[in-house]
Amino acid sequence: MCGIVGGISSSGTVLAHLVEGLRVLEYRGYDSCGVAVAEGGSVTVRRKVGRLAELERVLADGALGQARAGIGHTRWATHGKPSDENAHPHSDGSGKLALVHNGIIENYLELRRELIAEGRKFHSETDTEVLTLLVGREYDLGKSLGDAVRAALARVRGYYAIAVISTGASPALVGARHGPPLVAAQTSDGAWLASDVLALMPHTRDVIYIEDGEVVELSPGKVAITNLAGEPVTRVPLRIEWDAEAASKGGFAHHMLKEIFEQPDVLARTAFDRIASVHGDVAFEGAGWDDALLKRIKRVQVIACGTALHAGMIARYMIEGLARVPVDFDFASEFRYREPCLAPDTLALAITQSGETADTLAALRLARELGAYPASICNAIGSTVVRESEATILTHAGPEIGVASTKAFTAQVVAAFLLAVRLARARGMIDEARGRELLDDLRRLRPRMEGLLSDNTVHRVRAIAERHLKAKGFFFLGRGLNFPIALEGALKLKEISYVHAEGYAAGEMKHGPIALIEPGMPVVVISSTGRVTDKVRSNIEQVKARGGHVIVIGSDADSRSLGDESIEVPEASEWLSPVLNVIPLQLFAYHHALMRGCDIDKPRNLAKSVTVE
Numbered sequence: 001m002c003g004i005v006g007g008i009s010s011s012g013t014v015l016a017h018l019v020e021g022l023r024v025l026e027y028r029g030y031d032s033c034g035v036a037v038a039e040g041g042s043v044t045v046r047r048k049v050g051r052l053a054e055l056e057r058v059l060a061d062g063a064l065g066q067a068r069a070g071i072g073h074t075r076w077a078t079h080g081k082p083s084d085e086n087a088h089p090h091s092d093g094s095g096k097l098a099l100v101h102n103g104i105i106e107n108y109l110e111l112r113r114e115l116i117a118e119g120r121k122f123h124s125e126t127d128t129e130v131l132t133l134l135v136g137r138e139y140d141l142g143k144s145l146g147d148a149v150r151a152a153l154a155r156v157r158g159y160y161a162i163a164v165i166s167t168g169a170s171p172a173l174v175g176a177r178h179g180p181p182l183v184a185a186q187t188s189d190g191a192w193l194a195s196d197v198l199a200l201m202p203h204t205r206d207v208i209y210i211e212d213g214e215v216v217e218l219s220p221g222k223v224a225i226t227n228l229a230g231e232p233v234t235r236v237p238l239r240i241e242w243d244a245e246a247a248s249k250g251g252f253a254h255h256m257l258k259e260i261f262e263q264p265d266v267l268a269r270t271a272f273d274r275i276a277s278v279h280g281d282v283a284f285e286g287a288g289w290d291d292a293l294l295k296r297i298k299r300v301q302v303i304a305c306g307t308a309l310h311a312g313m314i315a316r317y318m319i320e321g322l323a324r325v326p327v328d329f330d331f332a333s334e335f336r337y338r339e340p341c342l343a344p345d346t347l348a349l350a351i352t353q354s355g356e357t358a359d360t361l362a363a364l365r366l367a368r369e370l371g372a373y374p375a376s377i378c379n380a381i382g383s384t385v386v387r388e389s390e391a392t393i394l395t396h397a398g399p400e401i402g403v404a405s406t407k408a409f410t411a412q413v414v415a416a417f418l419l420a421v422r423l424a425r426a427r428g429m430i431d432e433a434r435g436r437e438l439l440d441d442l443r444r445l446r447p448r449m450e451g452l453l454s455d456n457t458v459h460r461v462r463a464i465a466e467r468h469l470k471a472k473g474f475f476f477l478g479r480g481l482n483f484p485i486a487l488e489g490a491l492k493l494k495e496i497s498y499v500h501a502e503g504y505a506a507g508e509m510k511h512g513p514i515a516l517i518e519p520g521m522p523v524v525v526i527s528s529t530g531r532v533t534d535k536v537r538s539n540i541e542q543v544k545a546r547g548g549h550v551i552v553i554g555s556d557a558d559s560r561s562l563g564d565e566s567i568e569v570p571e572a573s574e575w576l577s578p579v580l581n582v583i584p585l586q587l588f589a590y591h592h593a594l595m596r597g598c599d600i601d602k603p604r605n606l607a608k609s610v611t612v613e
C-alpha cells in the first residue's frame, strides 16, 4: 500500500507541502518515493529509491521550489522491485503529465501490449506506467486532464487511487479512486489530495472522501467530483476532530511506544461514554444496534486480518459466552474465496483499524451479497468499511501510525466486549444487575492498564527481552480468551523484531509442537485467573519437563511461581484479561526489536494498511 499527496495553489508553492505530506504518509510504504511538479509549461519528476530523506537530498537544489502544482508518492512495491525506475511518479514521456498510483491494475499486461504495438516506450516494470501512458494517450488527443483520466480508467480493471498532474495553459490536478482511499480538501487559495486525512490536516480539517468510481478535479479553492461518466457528484465535507499533535510522537521515541502508553485513554474514549450504567447496558451511537435487530441475529461471522482477527477471535469467546450467539471467524483473505455458506440472520462483523484493508472490505461485500447484515468495528470514521456497513462501532484510538497495531487492537477488544454485553442484554441473556457488574469491571480496567505501564513493569519486561535477545525462536501459549493473545504476542514480535515466534493453543502443544521444545527455548505462557487456569499450569509443567524456559505473563500467582521468569498482571474480570495481558507482550516486542536495532514504526516489508490483495 502506498501514500499519495497532491496540491495546487494560487498563492504559494507546493513542494514543501508535498514533502511534509509524504513524511506523514511514510508509514504507508517506504521503499521509494518521488514528486512531480508542473512549472513553466512542463512537468518535472524527481524520484528516488529508499526513504524520504533520500528524496529530500535530491530536492535540496531548490530547482522545483517555485512550482504551484504537484503530486507526490511513497511506495510499497507490488509490481517491480524498489528502484529509481520503478518509483513513482511515472510520466508519459511528453514532459507534460505525471501520475502516482496506489493499487493494482489487473489488466496491465494487455494494455501494455496495446501501447507497445502503437510504438509507446516503457522504462519500468510497473502497472502504473501503463496507466500513465493510457492517460497520456487520451490527453494527447486534446482532452482535458479530467476527461483523459475518465477515458483511460474506462479501459482499466483493478483497483486504484491515483493523482495526475499536467501542465498546459495552466496546471491541472486530478485524482480518482476505485479501492484504496483518497481524500480531498479545498482552502481559500488551494486544493489538496491525499491517501490519508493526516496529510491534509496542516491545510484544513474539513475533508471530502472520494468514493469508488469517482474522479476529482482540483483547482485553487475548488474540488469538483464526477463519476466515471463525467456526471457531477455532490459531497459534503466531513470535519476531522483529530489534531496533528495526536499523530505526532509526543515526546516518545517511537509512535508505537506512544500508542502503547495511550491505551488507558483509548479505553476511556472507546468505552466510557457508551456505558449506560444506569441500565447495566451499552448505548452505541448511530443506528443498527437496537434490540429489535439484535434479537433477530442468529449467528455472527467475524472477518478480519492480522491483529484485527485476533480481536475477532476474542470477540467469539465474549459473544458466545455472554450472549450465547454462535460466532464464526475467518481470515478475510480465506473467507472471500472459499464460497462460504452463511446462515440466515447472520451479522457479518468486519474488524479493521484502517477500514481500507482490501481483503476485509471484499469479505464484507461478499457477506452482504450472501444476505448477511454488514457491520464493523473500525477506527477510521470516513473509511470505506464504515461507509459500507449498516452499523459500526467506532474505536476512538485516534490515528495509529506505528505499523504494528497496539492501541487499535485493545480498542477493538473493548468494542467487542461492549457488543457482547449489548447483544446479551438485547436477548435477555443477562439482566441489568449482571450488565452493571460487567461494565463496572470495564471501568475498573483503566487503573490496571496504567499500572502495567509503570516504570517497574517496563524495566522488568525490558530485562526479560534483553535476556532472550539471541533466541532463535519463541513459543507463545494461551488458552481460552488468551489463546488469541498468544497469537498476538507472537505476531508483534515477528513483525518488528523479525524473529520467529509461534502463537499456539496451550492445550494443543502435546499434539505435536512440543517436539520443538529444547533446553532453554523461551516459551511465553499467558495465565490469568479463570476457568482454564489449572490446565495452563499443567501446560507449563509439560514445557518445563522438556527443558523449556517458561516466561509467565498473567494474574495467576501459582502459574508465575512455576515459571522461570514472570510478569505479574493485575487481577481483573476473566472476560477483560486479554486487554491487560497483551500490554507486557507489546512492550516485550518493542524492547526486543529496539535492542536488535530494528525499525520500530516502519518494519521491513510491511505497511500500515494493506489495500492490495
Ligand code: AGP
Binding pocket: 305, 306, 307, 308, 351, 352, 353, 354, 355, 356, 357, 360, 403, 404, 405, 406, 495, 607, 608, 609, 610
Ligand atoms: C498488525 O500489527 C499488523 N500491522 C496487521 O496484522 C494488521 O492488523 C492487519 O493488516 C489488518 O489491518 P486493519 O486492522 O487496518 O484492517
